[in-house]
Amino acid sequence: xxxxxxxxxxxxxxxxxxxxxxxxxxxxxxxxxxxxxxxxxxxxxxxxxxxxxxxxxxxxxxxxxxxxxxxxxxxxxxxxxxxxxxxxxxxxxxxxxxxxxxxxxxxxxxxxxxxxxxxxxxxxxxxxxxxxxxxxxxxxxxxxxxxxxxxxxxxxxxxxxxxxxxxxxxxxxxxxxxxxxxxxxxxxxxxxxxxxxxxxxxxxxxxxxxxxxxxxxxxxxxxxxxxxxxxxxxxxxxxxxxxxxxxxxxxxxxxxxxxxxxxxxxxxxxxxxxxxxxxxxxxxxxxxxxxxxxxxxxxxxxxxxxxxxxxxxxxxxxxxxxxxxxxxxxxxxxxxxxxxxxxxxxxxxxxxxxxxxxxxxxxxxxxxxxxxxxxxxxxxxxxxxxxxxxxxxxxxxxxxxxxxxxxxxxxxxxxxxxxxxxxxxxxxxxxxxxxxxxxxxxxxxxxxxxxxxxxxxxxxxxxxxxxxxxxxxxxxxxxxxxxxxxxxxxxxxxxxxxxxxxxxxxxxxxxxxxxxxxxxxxxxxxxxxxxxxxxxxxxxxxxxxxxxxxxxxxxxxxxxxxxxxxxxxxxxxxxxxxxxxxxxxxxxxxxxxxxxxxxxxxxxxxxxxxxxxxxxxxxxxxxxxxxxxxxxxxxx
Amino acid sequence: xxxxxxxxxxxxxxxxxxxxxxxxxxxxxxxxxxxxxxxxxxxxxxxxxxxxxxxxxxxxxxxxxxxxxxxxxxxxxxxxxxxxxxxxxxxxxxxxxxxxxxxxxxxxxxxxxxxxxxxxxxxxxxxxxxxxxxxxxxxxxxxxxxxxxxxxxxxxxxxxxxxxxxxxxxxxxxxxxxxxxxxxxxxxxxxxxxxxxxxxxxxxxxxxxxxxxxxxxxxxxxxxxxxxxxxxxxxxxxxxxxxxxxxxxxxxxxxxxxxxxxxxxxxxxxxxxxxxxxxx
Numbered sequence: 001x002x003x004x005x006x007x008x009x010x011x012x013x014x015x016x017x018x019x020x021x022x023x024x025x026x027x028x029x030x031x032x033x034x035x036x037x038x039x040x041x042x043x044x045x046x047x048x049x050x051x052x053x054x055x056x057x058x059x060x061x062x063x064x065x066x067x068x069x070x071x072x073x074x075x076x077x078x079x080x081x082x083x084x085x086x087x088x089x090x091x092x093x094x095x096x097x098x099x100x101x102x103x104x105x106x107x108x109x110x111x112x113x114x115x116x117x118x119x120x121x122x123x124x125x126x127x128x129x130x131x132x133x134x135x136x137x138x139x140x141x142x143x144x145x146x147x148x149x150x151x152x153x154x155x156x157x158x159x160x161x162x163x164x165x166x167x168x169x170x171x172x173x174x175x176x177x178x179x180x181x182x183x184x185x186x187x188x189x190x191x192x193x194x195x196x197x198x199x200x201x202x203x204x205x206x207x208x209x210x211x212x213x214x215x216x217x218x219x220x221x222x223x224x225x226x227x228x229x230x231x232x233x234x235x236x237x238x239x240x241x242x243x244x245x246x247x248x249x250x251x252x253x254x255x256x257x258x259x260x261x262x263x264x265x266x267x268x269x270x271x272x273x274x275x276x277x278x279x280x281x282x283x284x285x286x287x288x289x290x291x292x293x294x295x296x297x298x299x300x301x302x303x304x305x306x307x308x309x310x311x312x313x314x315x316x317x318x319x320x321x322x323x324x325x326x327x328x329x330x331x332x333x334x335x336x337x338x339x340x341x342x343x344x345x346x347x348x349x350x351x352x353x354x355x356x357x358x359x360x361x362x363x364x365x366x367x368x369x370x371x372x373x374x375x376x377x378x379x380x381x382x383x384x385x386x387x388x389x390x391x392x393x394x395x396x397x398x399x400x401x402x403x404x405x406x407x408x409x410x411x412x413x414x415x416x417x418x419x420x421x422x423x424x425x426x427x428x429x430x431x432x433x434x435x436x437x438x439x440x441x442x443x444x445x446x447x448x449x450x451x452x453x454x455x456x457x458x459x460x461x462x463x464x465x466x467x468x469x470x471x472x473x474x475x476x477x478x479x480x481x482x483x484x485x486x487x488x489x490x491x492x493x494x495x496x497x498x499x500x501x502x503x504x505x506x507x508x509x510x511x512x513x514x515x516x517x518x519x520x521x522x523x524x525x526x527x528x529x530x531x532x533x534x535x536x537x538x539x540x541x542x543x544x545x546x547x548x549x550x551x552x553x554x555x556x557x558x559x560x561x562x563x564x565x566x567x568x569x570x571x572x573x574x575x576x577x578x579x580x581x582x583x584x585x586x587x588x589x590x591x592x593x594x595x596x597x598x599x600x601x602x603x604x605x606x607x608x609x610x611x612x613x614x615x616x617x618x619x620x621x622x623x624x625x626x627x628x629x630x631x632x633x634x635x636x
Numbered sequence: 637x638x639x640x641x642x643x644x645x646x647x648x649x650x651x652x653x654x655x656x657x658x659x660x661x662x663x664x665x666x667x668x669x670x671x672x673x674x675x676x677x678x679x680x681x682x683x684x685x686x687x688x689x690x691x692x693x694x695x696x697x698x699x700x701x702x703x704x705x706x707x708x709x710x711x712x713x714x715x716x717x718x719x720x721x722x723x724x725x726x727x728x729x730x731x732x733x734x735x736x737x738x739x740x741x742x743x744x745x746x747x748x749x750x751x752x753x754x755x756x757x758x759x760x761x762x763x764x765x766x767x768x769x770x771x772x773x774x775x776x777x778x779x780x781x782x783x784x785x786x787x788x789x790x791x792x793x794x795x796x797x798x799x800x801x802x803x804x805x806x807x808x809x810x811x812x813x814x815x816x817x818x819x820x821x822x823x824x825x826x827x828x829x830x831x832x833x834x835x836x837x838x839x840x841x842x843x844x845x846x847x848x849x850x851x852x853x854x855x856x857x858x859x860x861x862x863x864x865x866x867x868x869x870x871x872x873x874x875x876x877x878x879x880x881x882x883x884x885x886x887x888x889x890x891x892x893x894x895x896x897x898x899x900x901x902x903x904x905x906x907x908x909x910x911x912x913x914x915x916x
Binding site for chain 1: 731732733734735736737738739740741742745788792795799800801802803867868869870871873903906907910
């Protein structure tokens with residue numbers, strides 16, 4: 001951007017006189033630059049204070065010694081001074097305002113858009129209306145001896161920009177204007193009007209952020225990208241819990257200020273090739289911050305930007321006399337025009353996916369979103385809305401796969417499986433929609449739906465006097481990472497009137513390993529509440545022998561991988577045998593899944609596997625079919 | 637009263653390391669030599685790496701890359717050697733302390749940028765000693781360190797008020813803490829026994845007209861601070877660009893035509909100087 005020299009720098013001694021006469025055309029040579037800059041800065045303004053700063057800056061360049069007063073219409077339709085520049089001139093400006101009202105200059109300005117007044121050599125002033133076609137917002141008063149009629153156009157244009165800015169801010173401002181304390185109480189010459197900002201940190205809200213990001217995407221072209229960074233403080237709930245909410249708030253505030261300062265800094269902007277007003281920094285969640293970037297010249301350096309932000313929090317935070325180090329995970333996603341039609345929501349979702357990756361990789365990392373993460377042919381967004389639709393229309397169904405005691409052939413229970421069929425009758429595989437549901441958090445809602453449905457099915461069969469078998473239900477890693485999992489599940493079962501012992505929760509080792517401490521605490525609470533816990537996919541996951549003895553589990557499910565090759569492969573047989581041995585030594589019963597033929601079944605039985613499940617023994621079927629095939633005999 | 641207590645507590649800040657004091661002694665004793673200084677620096681490997689890196693940065697404009705401490709010190713001279721050692725030790729000592737709402741990195745970026753700009757202005761204007769202007773620029777906001785470190789709560793209230801546009805941060809410091817960073821900074825420099833030229837530059841950089849005998853260094857730092865604040869090179873907390881004092885501008889001897897070149901040079905040189913100082 002072109003550097004605009006300070007007029008005093010141009011000619012320190014005589015500038016005021018030069019400027020007052022204006023050029024032949026009536027427009028000051030700097031006027032267009034000032035307006036151009038004001039227009040460029042306007043989109044980034046997220047509070048009235050920032051709008052004022054734009055005007056103040058513009059005015060300073062044109063009239064370095066001007067005094068200004070901003071008056072806004074209050075809810076009671078009165079005009080009230082909300083800000084004075086310099087604040088020391090407040091009394092003087094207030095008196096001048098009173099005088100101007102008396103001389104009906106206000107009425108004139110409100111009607112005609114502007115009004116001139118001169119009351120002595122140092123009291124030449126211009127009043128200009130802040131308005132748009134739909135509304136009058138207030139007035140700006142300029143006082144400067146150098147003011148002359150040619151200034152009206154430039155200053156009027158600046159005022160119109162404020163009007164436009166206010167209009168835009170008001171769209172998402174809840175409380176637009178807070179009047180100053182009654183005049184006389186001058187202790188707080190502050191203004192806190194029209195700030196659609198987060199109260200704690202003073203940053204913009206998510207709504208403004210999303211709008212900024214959407215505009216950034218619309219503005220993006222192949223060589224100028226839009227980008228979103230999501231920053232999440234790792235384990236922030238611990239700060240609140242172990243220190244206090246006040247400390248937590250203070251740290252959030254300091255973090256926000258520090259990063260805000262860093263983001264405004266030239267060295268930061270320069271890194272990825274943006275200018276300051278192409279950045280929107282917002283609080284997008286409780287302990288989550290978002291950085292939206294427009295017109296990024298060097299998207300390939302976004303990783304460097306993340307590392308740079310990390311360097312600004314490396315020294316930690318001082319709390320109650322001791323130092324606290326926070327780690328922040330950062331997810332980054334960029335969109336570079338043309339390639340795909342992206343929405344702000346898409347970009348945020350991608351950034352969130354990247355954030356999850358960063359979090360999984362460990363503390364204080366960043367990750368850049370790659371489109372190859374998505375399985376081809378399963379558009380994430382489409383799936384997400386399909387799931388929402390399915391939940392709303394209740395179009396999920398449950399299937400049940402029987403489990404048998406291998407020794408006796410008796411039915412011991414059923415695994416509950418979720419099925420989704422699209423409107424046109426094509427089934428959607430859980431392998432494609434469960435990961436999406438996990439990444440969007442919909443899995444929580446879906447999990448609850450499954451649980452309630454399963455409970456109702458149990459009640460139906462109980463009422464019919466059929467065999468009181470337990471159901472095995474899958475619990476996702478996301479659910480397992482919720483601190484209130486056990487309370488929530490108990491609540492649901494109590495509401496549905498089903499005993500906890502009737503549900504066996506299947507949880508994968510990988511899910512436990514993601515946040516082992518919390519997972520184990522959850523498992524213990526669930527066991528204590530009466531649920532049974534089965535470790536799913538045993539042997540394929542992350543853990544294992546070392547930690548398995550710590551799991552408060554009821555039993556293990558031998559993964560189908562080990563069952564698959566049992567009949568042909570000697571090695572598979574040895575592995576299966578040792579897992580069964582291990583389970584026996586630890587006192588865990590074992591369910592083998594994926595039994596597809598009689599040979600596998602016989603081998604497992606001979607090795608002492610307790611329970612079996614698989615196509616050879618019974619396919620997953622819907623409730624009616626399950627009842628007909630496996631329960632009716634027992635009832636009679 | 638608050639201010640007095642704060643001044644008493646300056647002793648709680650980390651002190652300058654022994655090696656700095658020994659270097660200074662060696663420089664100031666009549667029979668001391670850069671030879672001795674070089675030996676002292678070399679005894680601390682991480683310090684010698686840093687000193688060499690900074691000596692080779694655009695700050696000193698050496699014609700060729702120098703990889704020998706003795707040679708580097710001889711080329712830059714005694715005064716610059718003192719300042720170089722002081723600045724590297726300061727940045728090392730105050731590198732890893734949390735300041736709250738400002739990162740230590742932003743703080744030093746601001747100081748270094750101001751030092752770079754001050755040196756450029758002094759050289760172009762021909763009124764101030766460039767080496768003195770550099771150190772004065774680097775140290776101009778040093779008083780904020782004790783404010784942040786010793787009075788984190790009051791300082792965060794002052795910052796909050798500043799964000800709410802209630803006034804310049806230095807005025808709000810006075811209001812919330814009874815002292816501002818210029819006054820406290822000058823006292824801190826007195827503790828470190830730095831010469832008057834730096835103390836008055838630090839104490840008057842927001843009010844150059846106040847100085848009884850206005851020094852060109854003070855004027856240069858005043859203008860440099862304004863420039864780096866408008867360029868947003870780092871930050872020590874303030875979000876407003878200070879108001880230019882005409883007297884100070886004239887005192888720098890700077891020709892307005894030179895300003896664009898100085899802005900350009902400040903931006904590029906600051907980048908390299910920061911990485912010379914900040915990289916581990």
